[in-house]
Amino acid sequence: MSEHSAGRVLVGMEVHLQLKTNTKCFSPTPYRYGAEPNTLIDPVVMGLPGALPVLNREAVRLAIRTGLALGCEVAEVTKWDRKNYFYPDLPKGYQISQYDQPLCIDGAIEIDDDDGNPKRVRIRRAHLEEDTGKSTHDEGGAASRVDLNRAGAPLLEIVSEPDIASAGEAMRYLDALREIVAYLGTSDGNMQEGNLRCEPNINVLFDGGGKTPIVEVKNLNSVRNVGLAIEYETERQTRAYHERGQTMENTPRSTRGWDDDKGVTVHQRFKESEDDYRYFPEPDLPPVTITRDFVEAEREALPELPRARRARYREALGLSEYDAGVLTAEPALSAWYEQALAGPEGTRDAKAVANWIQGELLRYLNDQKIDLAAVALTPEGLGELVDLRAAGSINSRTAKDLFREVIESGASPAALVAERRLGQVSDRGAVEAAVRAAMEAQAKAVEAFRAGNEKARGRIFGEAMKQLSGRGDPQLVNEVLSELLG
């Protein structure tokens, strides 16, 4: 750390989130990551003369769904604008975006601050736009290549207010956003594959009002790197402020790139003045009116979001912080847990179901290196198992054996118990008969026990259980044995 007086870092986040539509934002071609270059293109994507964009309404729906989950207001009328600039990966020479009437405004993402207290990071706006293609440049500048597969994919640009006050908060903001869109199913949110890209705008405030110039950092491809870049910038800007007197007033904003190998940011360019993109309304696309009925229907269809779900698990179900975290980490697992919880007689014992999942199910997935979707066992099946145990119909050994079987076969545990008569024997008469038979068979052990050898009791207990084919209720067997042994 610097020996200089520390300031407060302020970060505003710009996130580009690729929405998970079947086809592009303004043309009927699909997009997927990793396809052969320039194979997912069409006349609109190529910007051929005479080709016109046609809005993919699903992109608007997914944007609205995401915006609502972020607590945004959805515009009643939204429109598209052209953002004009020349670059080889921008085929039309303009990007269809939204300028002064974004689809969503005024939302927030709740995160924990560095002390673990809840904090709201405000969202200024979220607008829909088309993605550009991807340029790659050979080492030494011999050639540049353009891949237009990505061009035209729908993006939701989510702009936060500068409410983020540390690297940790920035990382938790991104994790929270990724988790939310995973629950919504509106985006894969994968930073490696570029369907979530983020550019933090960072500066530092000092006591007395001094501010460093805002730096936008690009080329960040993981949440961890976002944190590292913010830490690096905080340190660098603090030094520049104290040692060179660099302030917002005397130095323009700039863009820096993250160098992953060196773990530093590198100056790219100053933004002397605002870039002039010559925005104007896109004449090829009529404005879209979004009815309140549509918005309300989308709001109704929102799932419980992970943060709220975790709180409910802790408060209403009594799960630990840790358990609640594990069970909500993946939307598929969380949905599985929810289904396993829902029994015919109401909610099952949340802790018992959670234990099965964390103890047996996750271990199984890990050992087999498979995905939850590939497991034969249904949530209902696990629920049955929990019910059988709760009712005392099977003992814990039988339950574990059954689990190992049904996780492979997917069969119903209740049906198997009935079919194989695996139910725990808790009939007092049957248990007494078995204990008597065991005492006869192990007469020597009875003698030894009565002579003071406590260990001999185990042998008689084992024999009684054997008589009951291992299904005896151990508590009852013990009780009867104590009575008869005197």
Added chain:
Amino acid sequence: MEGLTNPLDLPVAEMAARVRNIDDPLTASELVETSLLRIEAIDPALHAFLRTTPELAREQARVVDARVEAGEDPGPLAGVPLGVKDNIAVEGVPLTCASKILGNYVPPTGATSVRRAVDAGACIVGKTNLDEFGMGSSTENSAFGPTRNPYDLERVPGGSSGGSAAAVAAGMVPLALGSDTGGSIRQPAALSGIVGMKPTYGRVSRNGLVAFASSLDQVGPMARSAADARILLGAIQGTDPADATTRDLPAVTGSGAAELAGLRIGRVEEFSLAGVAGGEPMEAAMGDVHKALEEAGAESVELSIPLVKSSIPIYYIVAPAEASSNLARYDGVRYGHRTSDAGALQALYAKTRDEGFGAEVKRRILIGTFALSAGYADAYYKRAMAARSALRRGFERAFERCDVIVSATTPTPAFLLGEKVDDPLAMYLCDILTVASNLAGIPVMNVPAGQTEDGLPVGMQLWGPAGSEARLFDVAEALAETTGHAYRAPVIPAGGDA
């Protein structure tokens, strides 16, 4: 042409009816061959076509003839040769926009309007000349040389759809597609003595029309009569999933003449040519037309739409602004011309575009870029858009008081080649009577209104509210009956008849 009428000179309805009639010997193939022969004979003097497409036309004709023989109906344009302005894509046929920037670009798909015309039986015989990207009023801004006016080879045919206008006027094709951003169908139709209609914005799909100014562009028919134009518009109209700006409008169907008695004819003060140099023959012709209308029992309504006076400045901000963006895609990266002398990226752009675009296109890109720039957009583009909305409302109010507005189409008859080409402002003023309809999005057609003493065609415009094309055609047919003004074939010195 003496005695027997060449089938290519028949009204389109009759031409197509004969092709559709299995008992009539006239075939689509014969019409196509006749058209191609006429082009070969006449076009060297006119340069209406940038290229002919004989193989395509013959193949389309074979399909039409085969369908007739199979007892099917190939449609209302069966066998009718069609010229297509070369800013409208025909699948597999080079598309130039009369610009060098497109190089040898060949579109992989055709325009919706073209496909619909072909589906109705039309046979495409060639691509017609235009001012580069539709920017001009004389067809002199073509990178491939100007088109000449069939009535006087020293004069321009108008523009930008000058090639389509000259091709129809000279009888090389009975029908042609044009596009109209600020008068580019009507002005050349007027200077070339034919009928041309700019439909309501959104009636005809722009898919495959190379964009000049997207909110103003519209594809429309050019023909020798209102009846012919109506058939072509009927074939190409209608909403299109590939163009989000198409609208559901009352369909143009049928045929027929309107009852002129009781029709309220609007005369807009701001369209008067009184005092305009060279405008006397147009004023005289308009006076005659209004007199004939009154004699037929129409009611004359005097109107004023003050913002019409501002339509040229509004247009020359909105259209170049959109054009500056629409033409950004011609960058030498993916298709079309690319400079052989590119170094770094900026040089690739600058040299490619400098070599590829003509002077007028560059001028408009500069105007448009300026009008959209930060610090100027409020003063220019936004004010122009607000004025445009007010202008549209002005027309809506005017059409509460009248059924049709009648005006001249051009301030003067056809001017000489070279007369205005170095004076952009004078050229822009040619559009004074036409641009308001594009800004308002309403349908307007040009119909013949007689000739000057020198035998140059004079045109007039019929304006209607959005969606009223059928009414305009009805009025045009009634008016032609009343006044006797109609297309008359020019005598073209350079070539004989096929």
